[in-house]
Amino acid sequence: MRQCEGVMERSWVIKNGRVVDPANKVDQQCDIIVQDGVISTGDEIGVDDLPVIDAAGCLVVPGLIDMHTHLREPGQEYKEDITSGTLAAASGGFTAVACMPNTCPVNDNSAVCAMILEKARSAAARVYPVGAISKGSEGKQLAEYGELRAAGAVAVSDDGLPVTDSQLMRRALEYASDFDLAVIAHCEDPALSTGVMNEGEMSTQLGLKGIPNAAESVMVYREIALAEFTGKKVHIAHVSTAMSVDLIRQAKARGVRVTAETAPHYFTLTDEAVSGYITNAKMNPPLRTGEDRAAVIHGLQDGTLDAIATDHAPHSILEKEMEFDVAAFGIIGLETAVPLTLTLLHQGVIDASRMVELLAVNPARILGVEGGSLAPGAAADITIIDPKLEFSYSVDQVVSKSRNSPFLDWTLTGRSMLTMVDGAVQFSRFI
Amino acid sequence: MATGYFFSHRHILGIDELSKDDILHILDTADSFKEISARPIKKVPTLRGHTVINLFYEPSTRTRLSFEIAAKRMSADTFNISPSTSSATKGETLIDTARNISAMHPDIIIVRHSFSGAPHMLSRYVNAAVINAGDGAHEHPSQGLLDMMTVKEHKGRLNDLKIAIIGDISHSRVAHSAIEGFTTMGSEVHVFGPATLLPKGLEQLGAKVCTSMEEVVRDADVVMTLRIQLERQNDPLLPSLREYSRRFGVSQKMMSLAKPDALVMHPGPVNRGVELMPEVADSTQSVILNQVTNGVAVRMALLYLVMGNS
Ligand SMILES: [Zn+2]
Numbered sequence: 109m110r111q112c113e114g115v116m117e118r119s120w121v122i123k124n125g126r127v128v129d130p131a132n133k134v135d136q137q138c139d140i141i142v143q144d145g146v147i148s149t150g151d152e153i154g155v156d157d158l159p160v161i162d163a164a165g166c167l168v169v170p171g172l173i174d175m176h177t178h179l180r181e182p183g184q185e186y187k188e189d190i191t192s193g194t195l196a197a198a199s200g201g202f203t204a205v206a207c208m209p210n211t212c213p214v215n216d217n218s219a220v221c222a223m224i225l226e227k228a229r230s231a232a233a234r235v236y237p238v239g240a241i242s243k244g245s246e247g248k249q250l251a252e253y254g255e256l257r258a259a260g261a262v263a264v265s266d267d268g269l270p271v272t273d274s275q276l277m278r279r280a281l282e283y284a285s286d287f288d289l290a291v292i293a294h295c296e297d298p299a300l301s302t303g304v305m306n307e308g309e310m311s312t313q314l315g316l317k318g319i320p321n322a323a324e325s326v327m328v329y330r331e332i333a334l335a336e337f338t339g340k341k342v343h344i345a346h347v348s349t350a351m352s353v354d355l356i357r358q359a360k361a362r363g364v365r366v367t368a369e370t371a372p373h374y375f376t377l378t379d380e381a382v383s384g385y386i387t388n389a390k391m392n393p394p395l396r397t398g399e400d401r402a403a404v405i406h407g408l409q410d411g412t413l414d415a416i417a418t419d420h421a422p423h424s425i426l427e428k429e430m431e432f433d434v435a436a437f438g439i440i441g442l443e444t445a446v447p448l449t450l451t452l453l454h455q456g457v458i459d460a461s462r463m464v465e466l467l468a469v470n471p472a473r474i475l476g477v478e479g480g481s482l483a484p485g486a487a488a489d490i491t492i493i494d495p496k497l498e499f500s501y502s503v504d505q506v507v508s509k510s511r512n513s514p515f516l517d518w519t520l521t522g523r524s525m526l527t528m529v530d531g532a533v534q535f536s537r538f539i
Numbered sequence: 540m541a542t543g544y545f546f547s548h549r550h551i552l553g554i555d556e557l558s559k560d561d562i563l564h565i566l567d568t569a570d571s572f573k574e575i576s577a578r579p580i581k582k583v584p585t586l587r588g589h590t591v592i593n594l595f596y597e598p599s600t601r602t603r604l605s606f607e608i609a610a611k612r613m614s615a616d617t618f619n620i621s622p623s624t625s626s627a628t629k630g631e632t633l634i635d636t637a638r639n640i641s642a643m644h645p646d647i648i649i650v651r652h653s654f655s656g657a658p659h660m661l662s663r664y665v666n667a668a669v670i671n672a673g674d675g676a677h678e679h680p681s682q683g684l685l686d687m688m689t690v691k692e693h694k695g696r697l698n699d700l701k702i703a704i705i706g707d708i709s710h711s712r713v714a715h716s717a718i719e720g721f722t723t724m725g726s727e728v729h730v731f732g733p734a735t736l737l738p739k740g741l742e743q744l745g746a747k748v749c750t751s752m753e754e755v756v757r758d759a760d761v762v763m764t765l766r767i768q769l770e771r772q773n774d775p776l777l778p779s780l781r782e783y784s785r786r787f788g789v790s791q792k793m794m795s796l797a798k799p800d801a802l803v804m805h806p807g808p809v810n811r812g813v814e815l816m817p818e819v820a821d822s823t824q825s826v827i828l829n830q831v832t833n834g835v836a837v838r839m840a841l842l843y844l845v846m847g848n849s
Contacts, residue, residue, distance in 0.1 A: 302774070309740025313555070315655035315677025315712060318739070385656030430632055431654040433675070 118145040118488070118531035121155050125163025125492060129170060129482040130461040131469050140168055142488040145531030149484045161538065163492050166525055169464045170480050171203025171489030173471040174442060176267070176292070176345055176369060176417035179205070179235070182223065183212025188422035188509045190224065193442070194231035196420070196508040198535035200443040201524025203489040204234035205420075206475055209245065210268035216240035216251040218259035225260050232534040233527070234489070236477055238292065241266040241280045247273055250283055257287040262475045265292035267345060270327055272298060274334065281340040290475055292343045295327035295352070296393065304433055306379040306394040314382065316432060319394050321349035328352040332359040335366055343474055344368040346419050348393040350403030357412040367474050368407075369415040372441060372448035373514065375404045381514055387428045387435035388514040391421065405457055414470040418445050422510030440508045443501070444515045450495050450522030460495075488531035495522045546844050550662045550669040553678035554719040562697075562724060566688050568840035569833070575612055576835055585843060586613035590645040593619045594636075594661075595672070596652040601807060601831070602672050602681070606649050609838035615647075633657060634664050641665040647842060650674075668845035676710045681841060682806055683716030685834040687724065689826050690761055692833070693802055698725030703755045703797070704746075705787060706765030706814055707736040707776075713806040714765060718746045731755035732765075732787060735776045752786070752793055759797040763804040764789050764814040780813050790816045794824065802826050 122140040129135075141150035141158070179193040188196075190207075197205045207224065209215035215224065221237045228235035239256035243249045245266040253264060264284055271277040271293070284291045300323035305311050307318020328344055332355060335342040347353060347370045359366045373391065378398050381389035389395055407413035421438025428435050449467060452458045458466070464480075468491075472480035479489055498521050503511055527535040544560050554562070575583055591610040595603050603619065610617045622636065631639075633652075640648065645667045650658045655675030662669040673679040691697050702721045708714045708730050718728045722745035730741060731749040741748050749755035756762060767787075769777050777783050794801065803815070803825040811817045820827065 307739060309743045312715075312738040312740040313744060315675045315715060317676075385659050429634060431652070431660060432656045433654040 116532035117159060119143050119158050120161050120531065121158040122161045122163050122168055122490070122492070125166045125168035127168045127482065128460045128464050130464050131170070131481040132483050134482070135461055140482060140490065142490070142528070142531045145488050147482055147484050147486045147488050161492070161526065165494060165496070167460060167493040167495055169491050169493065170468040170482050171527070171529065172201045172446070172467045172491050173204045173206070173475070173477070173479055174202045174418050174420065174445070175206045175415055175471040175475055176371070177205040177207050177420045177442065178210065178422065178438070179207040180422055181211065181227065182220065186509070187424050190227040190231055190235060192507070192509045193420070193422070194228070194233040194235060195535070196440070196442040198232035198527040199507040199524070201446045201491045201493060201527055202233055202442060203491060203527055203529045203534070204236060204477070204479060205442070206236040206238050206263060208238050208265060208267040209240040214240050214245050216243050216245065216256070218255045221256060221259035221261050234529060236262045236475060238263045238265050238267070239289070240264060241271055241291065242276060245269055247271050247276060250276070250279060253284055253287045253289055257289055261289065262477055263290035263292050265294065265345070267292060267294045270294055270296040270298060274330060277331070278334045278338060281334055281338050281342055285340045288476055290341065290343050292345050293327070293331045294345050295324050295331060297323045297326050300326070304390060305382050306396045308379065308397055310379040310382060314385065316382070319392070321351055321396060321400065324349050324393050325351040325355060328355050332356070332364055332366055336362070336364045339365070341365040341367070346371050346374070346393055346417070347404065347407070347413060348374045348396050348400060350400045353403045353407040353412055357407070357410070360412065367414045367470070368412070369417040370404050370408065370413050371417055371419045372445050373439060375401060375408065375452065376448050377401070377514060385432040386514065387430070387432055388439060388512050388516070390432060390435055390437055391419070391439050392437035405452065408452065408466060409457055414466070414474060416445065416449055416466045417471070418442050422508055423512045424510055428512045438512065440510055440513050443507060444513060444520065446493060446524050447520035447522045448515070450493070453495065454521065488528055490528040491524055492526040493522060494525050497521070497523045499523055549845065550658075551680050551841050551845060552658050552662060552669065552671045554680045554683045554716045554723070555678065557723070559723055562684070562687065562720060565684055565837065565840050565844065566691060568844060569684070569688055569836040572839040572843070573833070573836040575839070576832070581612050582614060583612065584614045586610065586615035586846065589615040589647065589846065591615045591617045591647045591649065591842065592640060592645045593617065594640070594648055594650045595619070595621045596650070596657070597673070599651055599672070602651065605831070605834045606672060606838050609835050610842055612835070613839055613842055615842065633661065637661050637664040641667060647845060670841055670845065673712050675712065676715070677712055678716045678719070679712040680716050681834065681838050682713050683720040685830055685837040686717055686763070686804060687720050688833045688837055689804065689830045690802065692829070693826060694760060697721065700726040700760040701758055702726055702728045702761045702763065703759035704728060704730045704763045704765065705752070705755060705789060706732050707767055708732050708741065709736045709738045710768070711765050715744070717763065718744050722746070729755050729759070733777060733783070753796060756789070756793050756796045759801050761802045761804060762789060762794065762797055765806065766808065766810060767814050784813045788812070788814055788816060789819055791818050791822070794819055804830060807831070
């Protein structure tokens with residue numbers, strides 16, 4: 109394993125891999141030629157002289173894009189920072205991350221956006237800042253979307269908190285469309301959502317206060333109603349319930365411009381993972397029941413859910429090694445998303461093309477950023493994945509600054525082997 | 540009891556971790572200790588030289604006193620620590636407190652905490668045996684055991700009984716431990732209360748959820764009511780105690796639907812006239828004070844057993 113530094117080679121030929129590039133309807137064994145950081149047909153250069161990356165047995169796919177990451181900088185650098193977070197991303201196969209604005213200070217202005225992008229210049233992955241929907245994410249006044257867009261924001265969200273004021277949300281959908289900013293909705297009714305885990309059999313058994321699935325779904329329906337009324341786009345973050353999947357499916361059938369993501373933990377775990385008061389199984393929205401998990405998987409299969417995003421939420425042991433009631437919500441996810449998604453592939457739930465759509469093509473489309481394609485002329489953002497490699501995700505392997513993962517010591521199958529951004533190898537497990 | 544049985548629990552965190560044999564063994568042990576409390580000199584040397592710490596993060600008079608009396612009657616040295624939950628959140632974490640206490644080599648830590656699972660976490664950080672004296676809305680195992688001991692004394696058995704539990708099932712660790720215990724022993728636990736106080740998943744815990752007072756009380760062998768609170772953390776659970784008492788309070792008339800020899804139980808303290816009418820609380824069917832007496836015996840048994848005695 110190595111992180112590459114210094115002047116980087118940016119021309120390569122990637123040989124022997126199975127290229128999966130659904131945006132261009134490609135799924136076949138072929139070479140990918142990278143010339144000066146750009147994907148090339150190879151017609152004009154001597155391919156024989158290029159350094160070779162042997163991707164035998166591997167999938168070669170457009171660089172994965174995580175549209176929901178918390179990098180914690182500025183303000184909580186002890187949990188994660190832009191350098192460590194993007195390195196975790198690169199090690200997990202992501203060439204780009206969209207970072208949520210719930211930092212200290214909140215990213216609701218050009219200064220914070222510019223600072224993030226400045227730090228990101230030397231980062232291991234592209235960083236797309238997400239600005240706040242409301243000033244300070246306080247849910248009262250719209251943030252200045254024009255300024256945020258000019259500073260480099262690609263979307264707005266008050267993630268971590270819901271926008272409780274429906275009028276403000278309506279105006280956000282409308283105003284964001286003037287600047288082509290995606291609006292990412294964290295759906296949660298705060299009055300209903302006062303618990304610490306999913307409300308149901310497990311919360312009763314453990315004596316923990318529950319968060320009903322309705323707390324998410326009532327807000328999902330509100331966002332759909334607002335998008336339908338205004339004719340604007342809305343993107344639903346971290347879908348966790350069967351009811352939400354149903355609502356989104358019906359809305360899409362009516363032609364509402366709604367897109368949605370889920371996270372690997374929602375299609376991998378259920379609220380039974382909380383048993384034993386395991387704080388690494390505490391996140392918001394909470395892990396739900398087996399029925400919800402099955403509905404999320406079905407949503408990934410039938411196109412109701414457009415993207416898999418990690419909701420990478422680093423917390424130190426200061427926030428996690430404590431009583432379940434007061435432990436922080438959230439888990440890291442950048443390093444486990446690929447193997448957990450590959451599990452769906454190995455189970456035959458989705459195929460490789462669908463996996464690439466969920467992790468690259470659709471996130472790029474929803475955020476309106478480049479990527480998701482290996483067509484000649486595209487920036488060489490490439491991820492190489494060994495779908496069969498088994499590894500144990502032990503604590504000493506964690507790249508993120510934080511270790512709050514429920515998947516520690518799991519044996520996982522499939523791993524990103526190499527991550528290339530603009531033709532430069534940012535992370536490699538080859539040799 | 541199966542031959543070759545031995546009590547193997549280092550901690551007592553919940554009745555959900557105890558088998559039928561474990562429960563019978565605890566109750567038998569408690570039974571044998573009960574007579575100590577009736578002696579003129581109420582002390583045996585069994586736990587001499589052992590240190591027992593009562594770590595109570597929630598105010599409690601009865602349970603703490605009961606554990607303290609139990610420990611002292613066994614000749615253990617007892618110490619009470621009551622960090623208030625508010626200062627605990629600002630200051631030392633539970634884990635730090637646990638490590639500090641552990642460094643003083645206590646043998647048993649009895650913990651009560653408003654957070655479910657706090658005793659479980661504590662047990663991972665200390666060398667001492669941990670006894671859960673009530674954690675959040677999770678469990679109150681010594682209460683569940685003293686409830687079973689009381690029923691067994693009066694009914695001669697713990698199987699094939701109808702146990703009716705009425706009240707705030709959502710927030711009651713007492714109800715939870717009773718459901719776990721009585722169903723493990725082969726009895727049926729029927730629960731009823733306002734819909735706002737009946738959590739999801741009670742059936743999976745083994746309880747039968749009733750739809751009326753008549754249904755829950757009819758032919759019951761035991762009628763247990765729980766203390767009621769109007770509101771918790773701004774959650775509007777009930778409009779008034781007046782209405783609660785009319786609809787869910789157990790009256791003498793309601794008791795006439797139960798078996799004639801049905802027991803009336805309550806974990807205390809009783810809101811007289813709210814969940815339990817005074818004439819019922821004071822009737823000959825009431826075993827509320829027997830519960831308190833048995834509490835000491837059960838807690839003596841738990842202290843004895845977690846120290847590896849059999
Ligand atoms: Zn969120």
